[in-house]
Amino acid sequence: MPADSRPTPVPAPVHVRFDQVGKSFPGKDRKAAPHVALADVSLEIRRGEVFGVIGHSGAGKSTLVRLINGLEVPTAGRVHVGPHELTALSERGRREVRRDIGMIFQQFNLFRSRTVAGNVAYPLKVGGVRQPERDRRVARLLDFVGLLDRAHDHPERLSGGQKQRVGIARALATEPSLLLADEATSALDPETTGEVLALLRRVNRDLGVTIVIITHELDVIRSVADRVAVLDSGRVVETGSVYDVFARPRTGAAARFAGATLRDRPSPETLARLRARHPGRLVTFRLRDQAGLQTRLARTFLDHKVAADIVFGGISELQERPVGSLTFELTGPDGAVDAALTALRTDGVDLVEEEA
Known part of the structure; x- marks a missing residue:
């Protein structure tokens, strides 16, 4: 087939969509003006991609994550995850959607009283998965993240990177299609950060999981993300491929991230x-x-x-x-x-x- 007659690739379907979303929180007292965390945010995250959201502290990144997993509802606009409009669902409906979303946290959030295997098995136990299937999934996931030989250890015996790998295995236990990583490498040294990011890229490539990475570090974005949104004072000021946004920044916020890293x-x-x-x-x-x-x-x-x-x-x-x-x-x-x-x-x- 001639090169100029090849069909244009069809974009992957949208997995997460924000339509002119705003989120405000009440002021500290009745007379104080509401705090605007997000304003007029519109973006699309496609199924199967690694999408980065970068911004400094206070830019609204954590609020954006909580809107995706339905822990917060917007003040304005609509949030869609897959076929569901979260803003139209009850809390029970949002909980159902949340079962298809895995979360990775900055501080690992592991149970110290449970073994590595016990931590990974916890969401399966809560979800009513029977013991034989729980054991199979836990073994498979610990092998995937390279910790099968540490299954019976407790978290205090693990390094930071190993703890985060347990966190990733636990987030994948319910076989979600969407994974949210909120500053997941901020507590790690550079070498360990690279190992965790390589694992996340493998999760995306081998399991087909859509990943949204929230961070203030451009090195994280440049290592693993396909596309990126730059969040500044609650607004998305740039979005596009990582190369286009940071090689040719159009806003001061993107230029500052590029300058500080490059x-x-x-x-x-x-x-x-x-x-x-x-x-x-x-x-x-x-x-x-x-x-x-x-x-x-x-x-x-x-x-x-x-x-x-x-x-x-x-x-x-x-x-x-x-x-x-x-x-x-x-x-x-x-x-x-x-x-x-x-x-x-x-x-x-x-x-x-x-x-x-």
Whole structure:
């Protein structure tokens, strides 16, 4: 079949949808204005994807999670999970929907009095699953998360990463189609965080579970998420693929997350130090999935007889695509430097001359 006649892939069905959702809480006293936790939030999370929600403390992330699992009801708008409109259901109806949702917590929330196997079995016991089936599921899940040999240990004998793996196994015990991870790696060191995120990606890939990850860490999002929503002061300010949102941020909130994590642009303090050592013009070139950028830069500088030295920057990856910036000191006649920069802009190169 010719390449241009291939059918367009059909998007996966929507698993979670927010339609202009708002959530307010009463003020501390009768005269105080309500606290607006979320305002006019609209987003779609597709079945089978890993969707990240990133925002600083107080942005409304935990409220959003509680709306998805029906522990809170919105003040305005509608929340859909699968075929169900949660906002139209009674508390009993929301409990039924909640059975198809697993939760992973920041502080693990394990029972200290129960063994690893007992913790994983707990939601099955509450749900009335018979002992033989409980035992089969627990063994299968502990093997899946790599803790079958710790089944009879108590949580105090486990590391933080092992506790979180128990939490993941417990969240999967009822075979949910949707998994919510609320700051699930915030209490872990970087190496253990990577192991837990790899396990979550395996849960998504092997079991087909939709995962929503709530976090304030871009490294978490870039490691595991397919798409992301940036939450700022209760509003979704950007949403899209991880690469598009953070390689080409359109809002200050997304740009701050990208800058703090990628660290490829000089801060004002760093820029002042660079200027003290480098008298030439400092220009930053943004790499946004552009093949051969450094070769194009070198050729243009050579053609215009401009000397160029890299003084700051870095190249990283988002979703296996390069992203980053390189800051050069450019020396030569002003007219030659201007001509080189004009040629590069005409060629579509994303650049910014750092202000003095």
